[in-house]
Amino acid sequence: MATHQLTSLFDQPVAREHSQSLKYDGRTATFGTDDVLPMWVADMDFAVPQAISNALQTRASHPVFGYSLAPESLYQALIEWLQNTHDWQVQREWIVLTPGVVPSLNLVVAALTTEQAGVIVQPPVYFPFFSAVTNQNRRLLENPLRLTNDGDLSYQMDLDQLEECAKDAELLLLCSPHNPVGRVWHKVELHALLAIAEKHDLTILSDEIHADLVYSDAQHTPLSRLSLETESDAAASHRIITAVSPSKTFNIPGLGLSALIIPNQAHRCAIQTHLQHMGVSVTNPFNLAAFEAAYREGGEWRNALIAYLQQTRDEAIAFINQHLPAIRVIQPQATYLLWLDCRQLQLDDAALNRFFIAEAKLGLSPGAMFGRGGQGFMRMNIGTTKANVLAALTRLQAALAKRS
Ligand SMILES: Cc1ncc(COP(=O)(O)O)c(C=O)c1O
Known part of the structure; x- marks a missing residue:
């Protein structure tokens, strides 16, 4: 069309x-x-x-809705989407399917940080970032964005203050692009962020749910790809977890399926174990059909x-x-x-x-x-x-x- x-x-x-x-x-x-x-x-x-309606209707026409398995073709559709859309090469074993990005935030905080650990958030920010920290009995460390006014209003990360927070933190919850202020973080800012993470041994969860909704006047850089790009940042890739999802872009948030991209094997095991212990069934016949159709044909x-x-x-x-x-x-x-x-x-x-x-x-x-x-x-x-x-x-x- x-x-x-x-x-x-x-x-x-x-x-x-x-x-x-x-x-x-x-x-x-x-x-x-x-x-x-x-x-x-x-x-x-x-x-x-x-394509999503068709995939759902096709699945609905089968009369049994039993427990489901994610097919290999779904992982391949996601890998190809990330490669084609963001020039980011993701390996199959890095992908862990999760029941939504908000559950993923809670999961990562619970699985990768210790009781009472400091977790950095950068308000104003999507409010479940706060509860993901407090729900797990971790400490919120706030690094407010700076609103600058040089004719136009725009938001910046306060990197000096971020470094101060990082001294007392195990994890940063990054919103990239940032809801609600609509910022697409520039490579220069993300490099600086990676340097701070490396210096202070900080893990970063980069919520990139809005990454496929970027206007033509900006360019999104997946933090994890950036960390693989330059030798000085390469070591940082093992400390980055990325949340991705077709739900915002393709208007299927009610179907609840997302993915975490986790290059670090120890992180992956901790997160998978935690997910198993929650006893949550992540996939169902409909979220699988829609997820794959979105990335493959959308x-x-x-x-x-x-x-x-x-x-x-x-x-x-x-x-x-x-x-x-x-x-x-x-x-x-x-x-x-x-x-x-x-x-x-x-x-x-x-x-x-x-x-x-x-x-x-x-x-x-x-x-x-x-x-x-x-x-x-x-x-x-x-x-x-x-x-x-x-x-x-x-x-x-x-x-x-x-x-x-
Ligand atoms: C930054 C961000 N993360 C996560 C979500 C929600 O994700 P999910 O519906 O997959 O839990 C939203 C929804 O607005 C969002 O803006």
């Missing part, structure tokens, strides 16, 4: 109410009303690629998706800059999440949230959920039709006009 045909596919609204959708059917529980446009939890309103759809989201991003940012002077937006280099700086409204977090729900009738994720540095911000999910995004921004414009 030609890219323009795929693009117009993303303009088709899909009715998601009454489909057990958390984003739609969970509105009353989350916002106290269902009278909001839902732009919160990170799934998209788009129909999945036809390339063209993904390219069209990124083109569509990039147009949406650019139009949304232009709208905000032109019509919503009280709000500043951080241009994401990746992800379908817009990070809105609402601090000029001078509302505390409860009042800001109320304003969005009750006055603008929008269901966004409050920035405060993402920890330090999130106060006064809101995260807006633009993984929906462009018409929906513009309708949401128009609602916001009208609500702001009423306030002034």
Whole structure:
């Protein structure tokens, strides 16, 4: 299918109410009303690629849904995807399938760190990063991102402070690209990070779930590939674990299957043992079918998706800059999440949230959920039709006009 045909596919609204959708059917529980446009939890309103629907339907037509085995062809599809998309050569034995990236964060913290160990997170960050540490009775070490303003707002890692934290830490949870601020970390920053890890014997879990949703103005570098690339960093590869998943990119997060890439054999054994002890069944007939179809056949759809989201991003940012002077937006280099700086409204977090729900009738994720540095911000999910995004921004414009 030609890219323009795929693009117009993303303009088709899909009715998601009454489909057990958390984003739609969970509105009353989350916002106290269902009278909001839902732009919160990170799934998209788009129909999945036809290849995924076909694979699921084919599997559904077999009448037995027993315990399942991941076929070799699934591992090969992932290996080829990582090679073709990220120029990263992953060996088959490095791959451990897991029941989602959030479970993987918890698993890695539990399996590779000791009781009360320091684990570094860089807020504002996807909130399960915090609970993955505290759930396991480890200590949170926060290295807040720095928000710089040289005309445009942008976020940087505080590498000096990171080095201080690393002296007292066993593990760093890296979000790459970073949710919610949309940064794609530059190679220079990642080299510096690797040097700190090497110097202080730090293990890194790099959550790269958003790596396949990078806009044309940025370039994602898998941390593990970078560590294999240069001789000085090569030693670092044994300390990196990468979480990957087709779930965000191909809009199948409800199916719950992801993978950890673990070059270090001792880490791999510890993680596999821990996973076994949890007694969790990772694979099922449907998540296997969708995972393989996504990586094997989803390339063209993904390219069209990124083109569509990039147009949406650019139009949304232009709208905000032109019509919503009280709000500043951080241009994401990746992800379908817009990070809105609402601090000029001078509302505390409860009042800001109320304003969005009750006055603008929008269901966004409050920035405060993402920890330090999130106060006064809101995260807006633009993984929906462009018409929906513009309708949401128009609602916001009208609500702001009423306030002034
Ligand atoms: C950085 C990050 N990691 C993990 C997840 C969720 O992963 P999963 O649904 O596989 O647990 C998300 C979802 O938004 C995310 O943004």
